[in-house]
Amino acid sequence: xxxxxxxxxxxxLLIATSLRxxxxxxxxxxxxxxxxxxxxxxxxxxxxxxxxxxxxxASPFCVLLARHYGLERSLMLGLVLITSGIFIRSSGTVSxxxxxSAVIGLGIAIANVLLPALLKRDFPKNITTLxxxxxxxxxxxxxxxxxxxxxxxxxxxxxxxxxxxLFAILPLLTIAVWLPQLRNHTQPVAETASPQTFHTKIWQxxxxxxxxxxxxxxxxxxxxxxxxxxxxxTAAGYSLQEAGSLHGLTQLATAIPGLVLVPTLHRxxxxxxxxxxxxxxxxxxxxxxxxxxxxxxxxxxxxxFGTGASFIMALSFISLRAGTVRQASALSGMAQTIGYTIAAxxxxxxxxxxxxxGSWSAPVALCITTCGIMAVCGYxxxxxxxx
Numbered sequence: 046x047x048x049x050x051x052x053x054x055x056x057x058l059l060i061a062t063s064l065r066x067x068x069x070x071x072x073x074x075x076x077x078x079x080x081x082x083x084x085x086x087x088x089x090x091x092x093x094x095x096x097x098x099x100x101x102x103a104s105p106f107c108v109l110l111a112r113h114y115g116l117e118r119s120l121m122l123g124l125v126l127i128t129s130g131i132f133i134r135s136s137g138t139v140s141x142x143x144x145x146s147a148v149i150g151l152g153i154a155i156a157n158v159l160l161p162a163l164l165k166r167d168f169p170k171n172i173t174t175l176x177x178x179x180x181x182x183x184x185x186x187x188x189x190x191x192x193x194x195x196x197x198x199x200x201x202x203x204x205x206x207x208x209x210x211l212f213a214i215l216p217l218l219t220i221a222v223w224l225p226q227l228r229n230h231t232q233p234v235a236e237t238a239s240p241q242t243f244h245t246k247i248w249q250x251x252x253x254x255x256x257x258x259x260x261x262x263x264x265x266x267x268x269x270x271x272x273x274x275x276x277x278x279t280a281a282g283y284s285l286q287e288a289g290s291l292h293g294l295t296q297l298a299t300a301i302p303g304l305v306l307v308p309t310l311h312r313x314x315x316x317x318x319x320x321x322x323x324x325x326x327x328x329x330x331x332x333x334x335x336x337x338x339x340x341x342x343x344x345x346x347x348x349x350f351g352t353g354a355s356f357i358m359a360l361s362f363i364s365l366r367a368g369t370v371r372q373a374s375a376l377s378g379m380a381q382t383i384g385y386t387i388a389a390x391x392x393x394x395x396x397x398x399x400x401x402x403g404s405w406s407a408p409v410a411l412c413i414t415t416c417g418i419m420a421v422c423g424y425x426x427x428x429x430x431x432x
Contacts (some may be wrong), residue, residue, distance in 0.1 A: 053167065054175070056226060059219035060120065060156050061179035062186035063127050067149045067212050068096045069296060070190040073275045073289035074198060077205040082139050086396035092146050093272040094389045097264075099150025100157065101385035105378050107158035116163050117226040119155060124223065126152030128216040135209040166231070177307040184300025184353070186215065192293030195285050247375040247432065255426040256366055256376065259320065260359035261384035262419035265391045266327060266412050267352040271295065272392040274345070277405045281338035291345045298349025299356070306357045310365070320358050320423030327351030328416035335409045355423065359384075368431040376432070 071078075071092060079089050111119040126148055134145025160179070164172050190212060198208035247253050270277075274295065278288035302323075310316065330347035333340060363380055367373035395408040402408075 061183040065187040090393035090396035095146040096150030097389035103154040123155030131213040180303035181300040188293040188297035195289040258422040261387035263355040264388035269391040295345040295349040299353030302354035314429040316427035320427035323354040324420040
């Protein structure tokens with residue numbers, strides 16, 4: 046156990062505030078960015094895709110970084126990358142807008158992979174509790190920024206670039222709080238996933254593919270909707286400010302299931318109905334948004350809850366369906382690499398579908414259909430068997 050656990054936990058929770066907000070918080074401003082640079086809808090959607098691609102391809106190599114430089118210093122590098130990416134993204138040119146988004150993704154990828162390793166090393170008896178708390182904190186931070194970013198961008202003498210720069214406040218604060226941890230130079234636990242743990246047998250397992258697709262399709266639906274939700278809502282008659290607030294409510298709702306599911310999932314061996322049920326909740330929310338958008342408060346809350354619960358379950362399946370620690374590491378690498386790659390393709394393609402069809406009905410209907418496939422995968426992944 047570290048000598049100053051309170052300071053360490055504070056640092057961990059502050060890192061959590063930067064795990065989602067810099068990526069999802071840009072969505073309420075996409076209309077402004079689209080008008081500033083005359084971007085196509087496909088290109089605008091790529092602003093969400095780039096961080097996801099960084100998650101997918103950088104995640105397996107983050108542990109190698111930690112083994113060489115230590116967990117604490119590697120996490121500091123992640124924070125520096127997130128902060129640098131935020132300022133690069135806000136510099137006012139198209140090239141920097143996309144480059145900054147990619148840099149942010151690299152920084153978040155480091156933190157996403159190494160925070161669980163840090164918890165396992167320093168707080169082995171409190172992993173589930175701390176995981177639930179930092180997931181909740183991440184959701185709350187994303188919700189606050191989504192709700193505030195449009196009002197901040199529309200202030201006198203302000204614009205969307207200045208609003209995006211404000212995302213750097215939390216990682217800068219976190220860097221200051223994390224500085225004392227740099228005196229440590231510690232490696233992750235040996236069983237943490239790395240590229241060497243990608244077993245061929247894992248890729249040949251149907252159960253592994255069900256878990257991977259359950260995570261991947263949930264990420265696809267979540268990042269597609271979270272990217273275009275403000276546009277969907279403004280097309281239905283909501284103002285930009287109202288759309289931003291509902292966007293924030295969605296992300297707040299994603300944080301709630303973690304407080305309930307993380308401590309209780311291990312009590313059940315079979316999770317078939319739970320996995321399929323959370324997916325059905327997501328599908329119902331999307332159907333409601335498509336048919337009765339004037340009740341968007343209900344539908345966005347349900348959507349956030351459903352996708353948040355499915356995400357927690359998908360991550361839990363990685364441990365529950367693996368028979369050994371090494372299998373869990375390999376399955377984690379497979380699920381996150383394939384899952385985020387699947388998710389990354391969706392936002393720009395859905396944006397292009399909107400341009401072709403002229404409305405958001407076809408993209409939302411496509412997400413509803415995807416929920417059906419995801420429910421099947423979740424039902425299969427929720428079985429009590431192991432790899």
